[in-house]
Structure formats: C-alpha cells, structure tokens
Amino acid sequence: MEIATREFKRCAVIEVSGRIDSATAPQLAAVLHDYTDKGQYNLVLDMSDVDFISSAGLRVLIDTQKTCERLNRGRLVLADVPEPICEAFDLAGFVALFDFYDEVVEAVGTF
C-alpha cells in the first residue's frame, strides 16, 4: 500500500493505492489520525487505485468518520471507489455511513 496526500484550502485528499488489509490498515490509520489530530476533519479518500480493502480497513474508515463527524465539525468522504469494492461496501452496510463521489474534484468541491 502507498499513500500520498494533497492539501486544499478546505480539505485534505488522501490517495491510497494497493491493498488495505490487516497488515497495512495501521499505516492508513496513522495518516488519517495525523490530520484529525491537527484539526483537519474534512477528508477525501481517493480510492481509485485501491485494489482491495478488508474489514480491517473498513474499521479504520468507521473510526475516522466517527472522529470527523463529532460536533458536526467535518466528514470523511470516499471518491472514485472501484466497482468490486463498492459491492463489498454495500454488503457491509457501509453505503449509508459515507458520501460517495465519482470524482475526487467533485468531492473536494463539496467542502
């Protein structure tokens, strides 16, 4: 898994590529925590190059969303999610917990 980040005026974009599984989920959690610890609660996760995400990754997203949404101070949104992952999110009852956008630029524009 590789992670790159970009910061915008009102949000940060986290681009993840590769696998988010039990081995790599802690790295993603660390990057997301860095942002929330700094007070950046508007986050876009660019998933276009994610090959795989297991429940270990889903737990990281749930925990981050909880932190961001507290006191209505922000939210984590998901952009450009590949189709097989979308289906798995649906299976996990995940769709209602996040806003999904087709394009990163569209997600950034909502903040």
Add this chain to the structure above:
Amino acid sequence: MSLVVLMPRTQTRTFPARYESLAAIDRFVAAAAEEASFDECTVYQVELAVDEACSNIIEHAYGGEGSGTIECSYRIQDEELTVILRDQGQPFDPETVPEPNLSANIQERTGGGLGLYMIRQIMDEVNFDFESEAGNVLTMVKRKKHSMR
C-alpha cells in the same frame, strides 16, 4: 483436454500466520477463483472472504502473528470452488461472535463481527470444524451460478 477439464483441480499451500502473508494468500485464492471462471466482482468477494477468515485465524486462533501456519487448499469442480483453511490455533466457536449492527448510527458502530458477517454473506457454504488432530478446519464453498441477492 476434455478429460483434464472434467477432473477436479486441487492445490494446497501453507503460509506463515502473519498479516504479511495475506496478500500472497489472496493472490493464491484469486487465481483459483479466476480459474473457476468467476466474474471480477465474485473473484474479489472470494478473495475478501478468505482474507477475513485468515485475519481472524491470526488474530483469534493464534492470538497474534508468528505463532503458526495457515494451510490453504482449494478444489474446483463443476463450477464450484471449495476453499479449506486449516490452522493449529485455539478452537474457534463462531457462535461467540456477535452479529454486527448494520443499521446502527455511525457513533455506535464498532466494526466488530464484520469479517465473519461478510464471509457468510459472500460464500454459499461456511463450515467451522475443530478436530483434535487437524485443528481448526474452515470449509467455504462458492458456486458460480449463485446470485448473492
């Protein structure tokens, strides 16, 4: 060639019970699902179910990384893929895992029990057995023509 196609195809490989092994285990099983002619989303879901099962073995049966091995076998026959995972860890009782509350408000979601829930949603058959000699034996079957919903 037709004789080869009719024969069940089987393969077994043993991996160290470490999270780093998950990518290799997933590739091994994804190749089997592709060989069974499953579509892209089904290949992904089989990979996901096996990843969740192996993560549970490492975390719960072995109580962490580096304590043993996971033997992964598959068998393809008649548009059906059977995956068998064996470990020598603590006996696993799936009845002790609570069902995740999927309708819960995000502040109440824990993510616990999600792996086992997804395994059961994805696979057509899921059987947990414990044998004193063989240890935990998890057998999962995915059929090609089964519609998930």
